Amino acid sequence: MLILGSIIDVWKREIHDYYWIVFGSTGFLLVFISSDITSNLWTMGFALIIAPFVILVWRIGMFGGADAFALIALAVIAPMATFTDSPISPFTTLSNAAVLFTIPFFINIIRNGVSKIKGEDIFDGFEETDFKKIIAILIGYKAKNPKFAFSIEKTENGKKKFDLIMHHAENQEYCITPNTWITPGIPYLLLITGGFIIQLAYGDIILGRLLGL
Known part of the structure; x- marks a missing residue:
């Protein structure tokens, strides 16, 4: 479910x-042909405490509806699933995905570093503080031909400025302006898939570190 959904998400950036x-x-229906219906229903009910949280995060715009529904479906299909003895929680897949979310930051740093090495003036025309430039380097880069990305620059009084507000994952239009600073519209479902695989093979990255496992 997650792998196929990730492929569709990367290809179309939309899943019905x-x-x-x-x-x-x-x-849900498969629970009723299991050998221990009551126990499985309790486990599913406990895992579904993630549902109101991810729906709230979706409505805020931190990720899309497909990501929220994927986590809810996962809580129904494979609640608290792991092949290890490591502790997990209903939020493990999501917290693992949040850890993986740091990877794009390193990619952006490398991309911007390469551009600087090539002698490109990535801040050409900008009048911004060093702090905002550092944030821009972390969350985005200057794209020649943006695709599936959101603009993080604007023009005020004829001067370029960074627009570093949070972009709603579903309501914001993708940027198509050439040579624009953008932040990539990352298919979060890919991170959820990775987070679930880590849950199966390792457990909870954050919880494991807190418990010294």
């Missing part, structure tokens, strides 16, 4: 709600 409804409904 029916996709998650079918998988989630199938997972």
Whole structure:
């Protein structure tokens, strides 16, 4: 479910709600042919405490509806699933995905570093503080032909400025202006998939570190 959904998300950046409804409904029905229905229902109910949280995060705009529904469907299909003895929680997949979310920051730093080495003036025309430039280097880069990305620059009084406000994952339009500073529209479902794989093979990265495991 997650791998196919990730492929669709990368390709189209949109997944219909029916996709998650079918998988989630199938997972729920399969509980009733299991050998321990009561225990499985309790485990599923506990895992579903993540549902109101991810719906709130979706409505705020930190990630898309497909990401929220994927986590809810996952809580139904494979609640608290892991192949290890490491502790996990209903939020483990999401917290692991949050750790993986730091990877794009390093990619942006490397990309901007390469541009500077090539002698490109990535801040040409900007009048900004060093602090905002550092933030821009972390979250984005100057793209020649943006695709599936959000603009993080604006013009005020004929001068370029960075626009570092949070972009709503579903309502904000993608930038198509050439040679513009952008922040990539990362398919968060990829990170959720990675987070779940880590949950299966390792457990909870953050919880494990807190407990010294």
